[in-house]
Amino acid sequence: MSVFNAYMALSGAFEADVLRDERLSHHTTYRIGGPAALMVTAHSYKALLKTIDILRKEGVEWVVMGRGSNILVADEGYDGCVIKLGKEFSRISFEGDTVSAGGGAILSKLVSETISHSLSGLEFCVGIPGTVGGAVSMDAGTRHDWIGSRVHHVVTLRPQGGLQRYEGSDIEWGYRWCSIPTDEIILEATFQLTPAEKRRITDEMERLISRRRSRQPMGKPSCGSVFKNPGDRSVGQLIDSCGLKGYRVGNAEVSTQHANFIVNLGGASASDVIAVMGHVHDAVLEKYSINLQPEVKCLGFDKRRA
Incomplete structure (x- = not known):
């Protein structure tokens, strides 16, 4: 290499x-x-x-x-x-009731632009950070709404295989995953939305963002949810019941606001976060015999730099 x-x-x-x-x-x-x-x-x-x-x-x-x-x-x-x-790959364009966004487009920008075009369907994405490509690849959303349900089609780049197009109905959508091969790069996604009054769209977005702010530590650096919910159980509640809110290693802490968030209090290291994750995992396993699976993706841990 x-x-x-x-x-x-x-x-x-x-x-x-x-x-x-x-x-x-x-x-x-x-x-x-x-x-x-x-x-x-x-x-x-x-x-x-x-x-x-x-x-x-x-x-x-x-x-x-x-x-x-x-x-x-x-x-x-x-x-x-x-x-x-x-x-x-950051462009956003509208045509009738559909909107196409590049894989590198900021999700929050896409959501805000749907308001000016009086299109409903992506309100639940308000407050979710990241890009359109990332949101599609992990079928981002809430417990009740997922971005995959709005996808009309997706265009990807398959290394050494060229451009690929997937109809939204042909993609399998699941909890924090989709069937698009992980080695393909999402270049663009087109969403099918519904015309609606701007006021109704903004009211719903304001309700959802207010709910997020009251329940999640949005003012502190984090990666969002750390572990996947096991089935229909709330992983946040499981962690909270183990008395782990506020548990801390170095400057990485289980949020006192939402137990499935590990926040960076300032200067936290990756090893601090991994240590907190390990302790949380073991505590839930011991109390509930549930083997929590990480939702956060880790990079660079498989081998040290030469």
């Missing part, structure tokens, strides 16, 4: 920003994480193809990252390349 060769080959890439040793704490909502050996922001389809081709030839591992809202990066960082989708 030659990160240096990849960096040199990509440095002159048209419509791409290339960085070495960029700290990922600057690119995650946790504000945690060491440097990525390489970071490329591809602003066009051509630049994305070139990036993937060069990384493949140089044997450099890569991963696509949106706003880093559901990821914990190791303190040692990531010895591969982080790819971010730039300008061409």
Whole structure:
């Protein structure tokens, strides 16, 4: 693997920003994480193809990252390349009752623009951080609404396989996952929405965001929900019943507001978060015999940087 060769080959890439040793704490909502050996922001389809081709030839591992809202990066960082989708993949366009958004478009921006077009259907996404691509890949939503139910079709890039199109009805949607292959990059998603009065849409959004603010620690760095709900049980309630609200290692703490959030009180390390996660997991396993599964994705923990 030659990160240096990849960096040199990509440095002159048209419509791409290339960085070495960029700290990922600057690119995650946790504000945690060491440097990525390489970071490329591809602003066009051509630049994305070139990036993937060069990384493949140089044997450099890569991963696509949106706003880093559901990821914990190791303190040692990531010895591969982080790819971010730039300008061409951030566009949002409306046609009748449908809206198309690039995989790199900010979800909150998409939600706000549906108001100006008097289209209902994505209100439940208000307050959910991240990009459209990330939201689709994990079927983001609430206990009662999921973004997959609004998807008309999705366009992806299959490495060495070209563009793929999936009809929303052909995709399997589940709790925090969908059947789109994980090695494909979501380039664009089109949503089918419903005309509605702007006032009704804004009232519903205000109700939902007020509810989130009252129940979740939105003012502190976190990755959102840490563990998946086991079946129809609330993992937050399970953790709370173990008396773990406020449990702390270093500057990582189980939120006193919502027990399924581990917040960064300032300067927390990834190892602090992992230690808290481990303690929470073991406590719930001991009390309820439930093996909690993480919802947060971890990057850079499988091997240390060379």
